Amino acid sequence: MSESKKLIPKRRFKEFEGAQMWEKLRLGDHAIIKGRLGWKSLKQEEYVDQGPSMIAGKHITEGIINWNKVDHIPQWRYDESPEIMLKNGDIIFSKDGSLGNPALITNLNSLATINSTMMLVRLKKNISSIFFYQIMLSSQFKNLIRLKVSGSSIPHLFQADMTEFKFNTPEVNEQIQIGEFLKKLDNLINTQQKKLEKAKTLKSAYLTEMFPDDNESNPKRRFKGIKEDWVPYKLKDVIESEFKGKTKAIMLGNKSIYLDANYLNGGEISYVNASKDVNFNDVLILWDGSLAGTVYHGFEGSLGSTLKAYRPKESGQFLYQYLKKNQQKIFDNYRTPNIPHVVKTFTEEFLVVNPHIKEQTKIGNFFKLLDNKIALEQKKLDKLKHIKQAYLNEMFV
Template sequence: MSKIKKRLVPVRRFKEFENADAWEQRKFRDISKTKRGFTYKPSNIDNTGIRVLRSSNIKKDTFVISDDDVFVKESAVNIPFVENGDILITAANGSTNLVGKHAIIRDIPKNSAVHGGFMLITTSKEYEFLNALMSSNWYKKFIKKYVAGGNGAIGNLRKNDLDNQKIYVPKKDEQEKIGDFFKQFDSLIALHQRKLDKLKRVKSAYLTEMFPAEGEREPKRRFPGFTGAWEQRKFFDNIEKVIDFRGRTPKKLGMEWSAEGYTALSALNVKDGYIDFTADVHYANQDLYDKWMVGNDLYKGQVLFTTEAPMGNVAQVPDNRKYVLSQRTIAFNVDKTKVTNDFLAVLLRSQNVQHTLKSLASGGTAQGVSQKSLSQLKVIVPIKPKEQQKIGDFFKQLDSLIALHQRKLDKLKKMKAAYLNEMFV
């Protein structure tokens, strides 16, 4: 593909269409048919009946079969069944952030219909092109402008608003080429997503089995050579110092962020098991770093913990570069005679500890924990440092593999977004 710029022609076009006609203006209804779903009563529910597609069937712009799917009696369905190539779109929801979410259906379960809070978009043969078009900037701008609601109001997408939207489309053969291109991209993204999800499930299973269940002192699964009960301690018995600069900002220090320098680590880029350096990017120069960190340099392997929004994410400092410890994130200096950094990182993500943290959390929508709350936390740890290190090393390797797949997935999504931006008018 090569890049060209011309009126009503996308920035990026397949080579065989470089000299093809400009795209034509149409209305959305000219290339699709839009239908609203149906409503049903509780008395219509029948587990052997017709599957009803709802919001749980759209996950990350992908159609999925949900364990929560509802089935109703066939007599309650007054619209045609869904077919492969149809596009499911959220038309009404209690949150405007969910209105307009869409997913193409490529493998529809037999006898499925759509709930009234959704619209079903049926098209001609070029449904893959339409699906890609609905992922482009045109559709995002449309949703932002036309979806009613906000500030807690119920969002609603009106059929006529969508049907009357002006769009630009190429000839059929170019539509097919674009549709196939993004279909392959979606398949690649879905493949990496499945691999990532599988690794996360494996990790979750090991976290359950390699830490004692509630009320017990020994885990179900252990490395060879280790026996005996684990020891219960207060969490802070394992910690020499908590580095906590919550609430600190450059403005409060009479300074500003810089264009480059030391990276700030906040609750937005401390993910579960890794640091996302593309989120909430801020930098501090030397003067701001010195005034902010006041000698509390972070070190490689040190455990970071998010206290709020989100609460409970755990990662480790990835290298020996200097970092600024920013919003809603704290760091622990461990007592090396009691616990290793790698084990502490896993311990804080174990099922029992996460459950206890939620019970200790305070706040409304944004749950959070303070040092006072953490002082009430009790943990169970292996007495032998070697067992701690074995467990820590195992999960560190698993986290590295998960982070690798996450980076690949993020890269693919960014590439898709870039192509969507350049391949549509």
């Protein structure tokens, strides 16, 4: 395949079909590239409550700067580095640690700069900043990051790396149209992300109010007409039985789904020639591995060797939500420290405060609806991200 054929994207806007081929450009010829030259003896005690903003990578999520979280520095500290005083149209990104994570500066209405872990790209007029921001989300820039990460124990992007960075681009009108189109997708993704976070926050609030704290006998919020006190039990007293899973190596075929950590965390399905020893009411806990102590529910199949299943006497959905609310406590207090493993005495020691089965059922069903809502919002977000990635693959050379 010739170089000319390579520089035509698979997908173009109709008015640009048959237009001239894209060019390969060197970023240093078309942009000013700057970073903060060290801290210049900046000390933690010099930070102020009000003053010019100083942005770090931790303040950027999915291209959005959280201006409520940025640091602030004295005016004279801002003035001493004019080369990195931010302007609308600038692109900033992390050059140390977690490389990349770019943000496009827009609607800037106050003084702002970057800290020493960041780099700034200020493009000339022949390159659209909204287009180049998308370049930094595409495989072209990700390939550079991959090389830097794999080639160093301490990943770092030097100014020279960005100066020599080669990228493919059409003429500026096509750049702008591509950038604006993908910006609309980014806005949809950001909106969907907020919906997902809102659903998660709502569930977290209800978990706090509908389950009692350690020093409480009853929760703050209850269903109307229910007054029976909650009763403390050991975990072993609210389950009929518990059992460990079996290894996959001795089981072949496709009789039932093999329930291992990979599948439970969203990985691919695999099948084994074994009976279904887990039903949908059972509560599962990962017994070994880095995520030991993680709790699951709502699965049916053959239990994997790193998991244990609890068969509840009453509502499995309630028991799952109770354990999930206390997930961090399980991690902190019921795992071995060096090689993560749930302690053998977990079921004998862990305390479960149980209401009447009528309230258990109501609580379990309520949180199942919330979990379904969260799963739906996550599915919508994943779909939008897949669409965005497909366009990045097809609209860029």
